Amino acid sequence: MADTQLLLGLSFVLFALGLVGVMVRRNALVMLMCMELMLNAVILALVTFSLETATLSGAVLVFLIFVVAAAEIAIAIPIVLLLSRQRSSLDVEGYDRLQG
Amino acid sequence: MTTPRKPHVRRQYWNEPTMGWWERSYLLEVARGLAITGGVFLRNMGKWMTGRKGALTAYYPEEIRADYAAGNRGKHILTQRPDGRPQCVACNMCATVCPAQVIEIDAAFDPDDPAHPKYPSRFEIDYSRCVFCGFCVEACPEDAIRMVKETPDLPGFDRDRMWLGKEELLNWQPHADVAKPYPVRPAAEPGRSPDA
Amino acid sequence: MNAPDFAISLVYIAYALAVLLTFGAILTWVERKQAAIMSDRIGANRAYVRIPFTQVKLIWLGLFHGMADGLKLLLKEDFKPLAYDKLAYALGPWLAIVPVLLVFAVVPFGGTLDPGRLFPSLAEWFGGRTYPMQIAPIDAGILIVFAFSGITIIGAMLAGWSSANKFSLLGALRAGSQLISYELVMGLTVLGIVLIFGTVNLGTIVERQSGTVLGFLPAWGIVYQPFAAVLFLIAGIAENKRIPFDLPEAESELISGYFTEYSAMKQGVFMLSEFIEIAVIGALFVTLFFGGYNLPWMNDTGFVFPGGHAVPLSHGWVVVLQLLTFLGKVFLLCSFQILVRWTLPRFRWDQLLRFAWKFLLPLAIANLVVTAVALWVQQA
Amino acid sequence: MTIDQLLVYFFGACALLGGVLMLVARHPMRVALALISCMLSLAGIYAMLGVHVVAVFQVLIYVGAVMVFMVYVIMLLDVRDPSFVRRYSRMLLPGVVLGALLAGALGISAIRLGAPAIQPGAGAAPSYLVQPFSVEFLREYWLHFELTSVLLVAAVVAAIAIIRSGRRSDG
Known part of the structure; x- marks a missing residue:
């Protein structure tokens, strides 16, 4: 059995990477993918906890996260499609119409 | 702004196939098509297996077509x-x-x-x-x-x-038709020089 | 994992690779020869191997055409286009072939192997352990199949996108939407089988297909689920992009679709993966619906016919018979796929997607519901 | 150190590399490739830990569905815009600092937490095989499972509504 804390650390680092990605990248699609990375990190943490506590609930929660991820991508991608069709750009810094 | 699109009129052809709803549903027809091609395959395969020839085409160079026209001169x-x-x-x-x-x-x-x-x-x-x-x-x-x-x-x-x-x-196979007897002529008179 | 397990795994992997690659090479020849015989022609018969230092030419009905093709693809100039993305371009063929090969890892190609009985001199080393003839007897069998075939989609899409060619891009778009649509249908049809046999482990599914129903029918999946079998076969042929569904690589429209810009062995890998996929789809169909390695009235000790007449067989013969049965069934399925490919006309693109979503998918769901209700009634 | 453990470390390193590449890569397709490799490595970790169900579904849903959709959109929307030339926004420095702080804080808390509160093996070790897992899943969590389907339906309806509204505004 691998070191629990190592897996947890990997999960934290991946989550931080995803967060940094969402914050610093300009491309909307890349930001979406970084959010997927954050979800993946959470899944890793959940699986680790589930193994550690010897209960199934962590793994079950993973499945619910899968569904959430699918739903999220199903809504986010059409929004990105529409945005890019309006501006013909995926650059989030161009989307400043709401700035008032 | 945009010009209205012309309504699409499907052209009628004289040889339009007539299909009933059953044929249109395409299910039985698929099975029938598979049966036809499969039948041809099995028949030809059977011929090959029993040492006969299961194809209409010829092994070209090895096999000379049997159905050349009678007047063919090749x-x-x-x-x-x-x-x-x-x-x-x-x-x-x-x-x-x-x-x-x-x-x-x-x-x-x-x-x-x-x-x-x-x-x-x-x-x-x-x-x-x-x-x-x-x-x-x-x-x-x-x-x-x-x-x-x-x-x-x-x-x-x-x-x-x-x-x-x-x-x-x-180097032909001498048929009677081709081997024409050549009339032996007397040799040319001596003294006449042959033209070069 | 100890040494005997490791050795057995190696043997299995070698066997599976040999079978798959042989199928890939042979099917190129079988496809041409069968098409020729179906249309009253002779077919490929020119390639030969000359025994060195003699004038003896082995033609063997043109069997060496597959070899000649492979050699040609290996030796051709590997023409590299100005790819849009070099990494994705190089990755495409690999993502196309590796998952296809990996799918075979969960397919059982024989019953239980007892190496101790097969080789008495090694019995001590093996210590009486028996091994199911399956590279990875994982309980998530079918799920793994679908997981891997999802990766092939990405391979096709990467290949088409990175080629910087509009035909490739169109082919990739078509490949993506077609494969996703039909994978859904495939998954839903398989669920009926999963309901009936109560497991997703392919090994167990095959084991439950031995024996008979109603006394005379072999207890194969196709007997329980004839409808799902047809749907699965349709979806399977669509999954490996062959002719009624070959829109992603339609020669008459898109040159050769998503691998237009590939040449030499890279293109060969795509072709090979397609031919291996024929065999893999055949193997899956055999596993799910045709009883895998089972022959009617055969069990681990020999044949037991309905009249009570028994023909006992030694373990070695049973193993060989099971392997041969599996290979024979897979070959029949491959041949059937080739028959379909040379019989049916192609779909149009909109018809293809409409067929998947408006015809096959409702049918698959209906089949699933009917199966579930029938099982519920039976259990109640 | 067994070979399983080595493989876990290897896959972990691959996942980490994929995550870092996601931040560095310029083209969204490269980012997608990095994310796919990261997800596959995570699936490898799960498989090595014995959680086969999660591993398979990780590949099936994330790589086979979500990422295919993503790649499809990247392919479809081949938009060239300034975000290709300048990858990072003005938030680069604060973002990196914040990310490092977050990772550090989580790591420190994990270290300080030390041993888990619940000892492993307290209950019967759960089986992550498909059959027992799904039986348990549907027996205990059937309501959640059904609710996710509501979520999915809502997502599909929303997606269709978004596409419709976009089409209307186009004219």
Whole structure:
């Protein structure tokens, strides 16, 4: 059995990477993918906890996260499609119409 | 702003297939099509397995088609004199008349045969270009070139193989029809010089 | 994992690779020859191998055409286009072939192997352990199949996108939407089988297909689920992009679709993966619906016919018979796919997607519901 | 150190590399490739830990569905815009600092937490095989499972509504 804390650390680092990605990248699609990375990190943490506590609930929660991820991508991608069709750009810094 | 699109009118064709709803549903028809092709496959496979030929096509070079027309003439031959020398006198008339210009003749002088001193030292036909029109046979004054029913053994990986030379053209299976008896003429009078 | 397990795994992997690659090479020839025989022709018969220093040419009905093709693809110039993305371009063929090969890892190609009984001199080393003839007897069998075939989609899409060619891009778009649509259908049809046999482990599914129903029918999946079998086969042929569904690589429209810009062995890998996929789809179909390695009335000790007449067989013969049965069934399925490919006309693009979503998918769901209700009634 | 453990470390390193590449890569397709490799490595970790169900579904849903959709959109929307030339926004420095802080804080808390509160093996070790897992899943969590389907339906309806509204505004 691998070191629990190592897996947890990997999960934290991946989550931080995803967060940094969402914050610093300009491309909307890349930001979406970084959010997927954050979800993946959470899944890793959940699986680790589930193994550690010897209960199934962590793994079950993973499945619910899968569904959430699918739903999220199903809504986010059409929004990105529409945005890019309006501006013909995926650059989030161009989307400043709401700035008032 | 945008021009209204013309309504799409489906063209009616005279040979429009008529299909019932069952055929339109495409299900049974798929099975029927598979049955037809599968049946053909099984029948042909059975023929192959039992040592018969399950195909309509021929192994081309190994197998000569059985259904050539009766009048088909596929190969040239040079007729021979009784002593085996070609009857050709190298007059070049066949080469002149040939529409595809495939016959090449080099004439040579043979002092030992005063009756026919001019003979072809080289007689070649390029079968890759020959159109098998038979004009050479018509043009020959000496009945030296004829066409026979065989087909030359041409297919190969090399275009040079499609040039047939004098030896191949003389090397025919002598039929009664082709081996024409050559009337033996007296030798030319001595003193008349043969023209070179 | 100890040494005997490791050795057995190696043997299995070698066997599976040999079978798959042989199928890939042979099917190129079978496809041409069968098409020729179906249309009253002779077919490929020119390639030969000459025994060195003699004039003896082995033609063997043109069997060496597959080898000649492979050699040609290996020796051709590997023409590299100005790819849009070099990494994705290089990755495409690999993502196309590796998952296809990996799918075979969960397919059982024989019953239980007892190496101790097969080789008495090694019995001590093996210590009486038996091995199911399956590279990875994982309980998530079918799920793994679908997981891997999802990766092939990405391979096709990467290949098409990175080629910087509009035909490739169109082919990739078509490949993506077609494969996703039909994978859904495939998954839903398989669920019926999963309901009936109560497991997703392919090994167990095959084991439950031995024996008979109603006394005379072999207890194969196709007997329980004939409808799902047809749907699965349709979806399977669509999954490996062959002719009624070959829109992603439609020669007449898109040159050769998403691998237009590939040449030499890279293109060969795509072709090979397609032919291997025929065999893999055949193997999956055999596993799910045709009883895998089972022959009617055969069990681990020999044949037991309905009249009570028994023909006992030694373990070695049973193993060989099971392997051969599996291979034979897979070959029949491959041949059937080739028959379909040379019979049916192609779909149009909109028809293809409409067929998947408006015809196959409702049918698959209906089949699933009917199966579930029938099982519920039976259990109640 | 067994080979399983080595493989876990290897896959972990691959996942980490994929995550870092996601931040560095310029083209969204490269980012997608990095994310796919990261997800596959995570699936490898799960498989090595014995959680086969999660591993398979990780590949099936994330790589086979979500990422295919993503790649499809990247392929479809081949938009060239300034975000290709300048990858990072003005938030680069604060973002990186914040990310490092977050990772550090989580790591420190994990270290300080030390041993888990619940000892492993307290209950019967759960089986992550498909059959027992799904039986348990549907027996205990069937309501959640059904609710996710509501979520999915809502997502599909929303997606269709978004596409419709976009089409209307186009004219």
